[in-house]
Amino acid sequence: MTEATAGRPVLDARGVAKRFGAVAALRDASLTVRSGEIVALMGANGAGKSTFVKILTGALRPDSGHINLDGQDRRFASPAQARRSGIMPVYQEPSLIPDLDVADNLRLIDVATAPFRHWVNELGIPNLGLDATISHLPLATLRILDLAMTLAKEPKVLMLDEMTAALPTDLVERVLTVVRAQADSGRSVIYISHRFAEIARVCDRASVLRDGVTVGDFVIEPGVEEKIVDLMLGGIPTRAAIAGARRDADVSAGTPRLRVRNVSAGSKLADVSFDLRKGEVLGVVALEGQGQDELFDVLSGFQRPQAGTIEVDGSPASFGHPADAIAQGLSLVPGDRKDALLMLRSVRENIALPMLARPSKWGAIPMRQEAARVSEAVERLQIDMRAQGEVRRLSGGNQQKVTIGRWVAAGVQTLLLFDPTRGIDVRTKHQIYPLLRELAGQGASILFYTSELGEIALACDRTIVIFGGKVVDIIEAEDATEQNLMRAAYGLTEKRRQDTATEVTP
């Protein structure tokens, strides 16, 4: 690859910080990109990558820090300004206008047709009609068009955000070749990707973000992946003690509560199979956008799968509506509490609602019975009732307890928890893990997706890892270290996958 230190720095960002209310998304991020260089920007979910990218491309303004472009201190007020200065991003979501045709999109951002044509051909879509309406084109084509438009504008710094995510392999090859050639001819590229294989192939250096701070900068060489994974995690082997005698001997026997086979949905969930056993907490680990959202939507009845089967307690199930899933005992606890709770109503009403939601119960409410069940749930979950009049005044942790508690009170047997501890304080988190264990001990089955890998060891019996819309690994509790999970989440477990594959296929 090119001599990394040879070029002069084109983009140099130092000490960039950004807060959203009380949350510090970025504290001290920096990045240097020289001419002729491809730098990978890496970080686990929530490390602040997307905030940093938005700041560099003018979509967000930083609270502090310097962005130096070609030796000049710059502060971009809008994406338009950043583009004029030569920093041009290709975002994960295409920036094309869906209702306009290709020619109008070119005109809108002043791209000449000839260079655009050149790049589209180069990138492997030779017979594109300029009168095609964007909304009729497949996602992969749109991403290529977006890249071709950006290349046609001759950027100083090209920023690619998960450029290869929606692309078939032949197009990935083309893109990598073109991007490398761009760098070799002196252009600078920031490459954001979860795929180590691609980074190893095209990038010169990698810059690692953790908790909003740039913690390392590596020259890409064989074996650097492990170092990067360790650094993204913080280098601390956080293997929390697993509560003894967690799993009953008979848990794995018998019909599973939920049997998912070859389910696919949307453009991301490709083919997922797994069993959720009775009395089990099954972890789900995945990087952002690997199909986990679609999986939970399918299981909770928000979305119909395109293919595959779901069995509940051994009999086939199909959900056309969340109410169907709830009737089968499956209910979703979303990461965003606002999606689940009636924020302006009381704790009691929120807990009682699922018990009363069926039309057959539209009559008078059995007050005494309801009160008893609500009190029981409040007691069991230790919900702080001081601000019970309106749920929105509760802390995030207490709100999440209410969302779990309402299903516990309704007697639901399968809980689908989607990142339930997002934005919750540590103390409450540590009340939620034992609660999950306790519910599982009483026979409930829990599917638990979390973006914090450390939680897996604290709550889960087993963990499935989803990558590229497929289950790539199943990790038992004793192996669920953050390193193992992270490696698997990045698709780095080729060997182990084969060993455990037998468990996936029935």
Add this chain to the structure above:
Amino acid sequence: MTATLARHGWALGLLAVLVILLVSTRIIQPNFGASGLDSLARAALPFAFATVGMAIVVIAGGIDLSIASIMAVAGVIAAVLMQQMGDANAGWAVLIVLLAGVGMGAINGALIVITRVPDIVVTLAMLFVWEGVALLILNAPGGASAQWMRALVAGGVTLPGVPIEWTSWLPNAFIVLVAIVLIIWLPLRRTKLVLSIYAIGSDQHAAFRSGVPVGLTRIAAYGLAGLFAALGGLAITLSTGIGEPIPGPYLLASVAAVVLGGVALTGGRGGLLGPIIAVFILRTLRLDLTLLSVDPNVTTIIEGAIMVAVVMVGGILAMRGRH
């Protein structure tokens, strides 16, 4: 070719509906002729301008509930100015009215952009504000309008050397409408501004990421809508001869025509041709129902029903298209 056909398919369909309606008008009322067409076109003129203005903001992904009030303000300004300045200076009065229209629209747009209050709330509030302004300028119907200008939108076309019986079928009001829309819209159609208006209506975030100045484009869209609303107000004053400070029934009618004209209420899709044809369809329908001595109140029920039906059909087609 097929894309062009598909793009104008809806407008062609509307044109066919309009022809059927005009033929049935002739059947219901055998003496419906040149003068009937003239009064139809004159009645449709303010509706058509309101609809064009509404179409532009809807394409930009917004809505302007204050359009009828802006028309009222423009109408009374025109009536007052023309009375004071006399017939000879009526041209200046028109210029001032149009600038006032652009200003009112731009104020709507700027309020939406700056306060970030939803367009439907801002323009609902401005509906009352502009209504109050109209009443402040003229608290009862009054003022005057220039005779020579009134003549511009009345009667049929006369061409030297062509028998009047032929040309009178083409109403002046219709020619004025087509000419003005073409003069304003044709040069704009291929500009970055109009492209940007379609872009923010189609996908605001993608437009922002592409570097489109979203706020400025939105203000410009409302400004254009204000311009057409002012033309509509002017048309009312010219056809009645006086200024009327109370807003007319142009809000529902313009939204109905925009929707029937093939503009997606979600923005980004549609043109001006369809909505203009839709205006004539709705006016002719109203005329036919009146000729059939149906209660005039039923017509608003029908316009409302058409609106819901068209949006529903559009939604179903959009869902089909996605698969």
